[in-house]
Amino acid sequence: MITKTRIVAASVLGLPLMASAHIKWFVDYDTTKAPESLARIAGAQDFWALLFLSIAIIFATSVLDRKIPSFTDRPQLHGWLEKSHNAIPEIMRWGTGVFFLTLGIFYPHVILTPELIIENPWLKYLHFVIAFTAFSKRSSFIAGFGILFLYCYAVQLYGLFHMLDYFVFVGTGVYLITQTILPRRTYGTELELLRFVLCYSFLWGGIDKFMQPALFYQLLNDHSYLAMGLNWAFFVRACGFVELCLAWHIYTGKMAGYASIGVLATIVVLAFIPFGLTDFIGHFLFIIPLVAVLLTPRKTFIFRSAMTNTVGFVMMLVALTLFGYLSYYFLHFHLYTHL
Template sequence: MFSLRARDAMSASWAVSLLSKSLTGFSFWIVGTGAASAHVKWFCAYDAAGQPRGLENVLCRDFELLLGVALLWFFSGCVVERTSLGELLVRSINRVTEGLRLHTEVMIRAVCGFFFISLWAVGGIILTPELKTTSPQVGLLQLAIAAGLLSRRTMPFSAAGIVVLFGLAVRDYGTFHLADYPIFLGLAAYLALTGLQKDLFGVPPLDVVRYATAVTLMWASVEKWAYPEWSFPLLIEHPGITLGFDNEFYMRAAGMVEFTLAFALAWTPLVRRVAAAMLLGMFISACFEFGWLDVIGHSGIIVVLVAILADDRPREAEYRAPWLAPAGLCAALTVTLFTYYVGHAAMFNTSIL
């Protein structure tokens, strides 16, 4: 009798825990995970060559629960997109973002100019705060990149300068570390293609940087699962952002929200615009939490998200059947996890499991 009661109590406890975490997963989708959008390598100690959490620890029950919530929300968004409610949302977004849409190119050029002038003013940074350098030529190149953004004719030269900086960072910090930042290559492609008034094999410049942003954020989300302990000092310093839940679950949830919204940036028109709006809220709230370092470091991502939100180009061919959304998300998650862990094991001789 005692054994049956104990088992019933354990089952009830597990059910309460499951319901609580399900509601938490729902709340993450409503309020976002803003502070988790701060790039942990800018604020805390890290070891990119260290052993990541094994996949058997990453793919746990909480992970499966959060993935289920993500699939439900993603599928629901795709269903709503082709309804009258979806059309109303599109019209509403179009009205709000019309001014931004008309000045997308100028906006991106201005923010990129601000970014590179800020890097030059701070000094000793290649592209992001943890990528340090002592070369004085880097600062001069950053100023030249900013100057080149003043004219369309010189934008391709600025793009080439960004690629040079990215190459220097790869030389000094390795390919795996720079896999965090393909958005810089995406911005370089956008600036070059816009300056030359060309597409990339039929893909418009804004779509090129949109895909690069999606890959950047999907990769960063895997890092939240592989190395959650890097963020624990931030969570201890800012305990309110965890919504009262333990740090392990918070990092799993933050990674799942970020991965799903990042993948949505590569999906259908309304879905990616809503995802861009949610990501904007997360990144902007992180700027208030972590200050100017976060403002400068994430300015490139923020301006691209604004451009995606404002992009209203009608593309009927981009709409897909809603049932493809869960399959696409699961496929992207599998490929990204596999690439991250296999790549890390190959470069640093670490274990996958």
């Protein structure tokens, strides 16, 4: 019988680590395999239990978020926040430059993330071009277009549905382009786009755990201790809801956004322990935008009340789930007609 201690340990250790892992970096995946059916997901009682628990948590934390003053509500911190905000362009450019320099030297056959591999001898030179042009504001647009080119290259090789996992690279590329072409006084919109694609990437990761749980079972075969004795199906779904709740607060919350970024950043760092250098390299260009979002706190709520924020969470969950299934079948239909 599973003890209370194991359940608590699983929630503290296993759920976060699995929530942060991009599964395709560590397992054999088959893009022709259809996702878990909606009927099968909806037929699981634990799915509904986790859904209602997540809704309750989102509502309760949204209420607290509107009662606890955020850093933007404290005048004594405005000077520090302004200085931190002004450092974001350099953080984004230098972080991107270091990332692609690392790929060029140590991982020349990786396109953007560890599972996107092609034996193209010219790829490393593009990595170096992106790296060195990213460091300067004047040339960062070249790096931005280079990233967008690599994303399109990966779409050609792996399919658009697969690359929906990595839309954050599109946001990073667009951000670097705007650093060159937009005057500094107009900065702001590109950060909102970056926040959106970053949160979308984590939200999509949560939905992916409902759609393709078998991939995560492969990971648990090698790291079964993460589940701490819990049923694997329940465990993977719970990981999905953890990721969804954190990403939603990062996008919509103020103080809750700060807290969720702290939790998610801790999760990502802890995941380096069991998943190693591959996880570090794969998450590097997720961490840099996460820092940028941390230094760009929301001054106003997207949703005025806790109730509307909770309703928005439910609507997001439904819309993203439907988008996942529709995009899979429509985007793959011309390649895999048997589906």
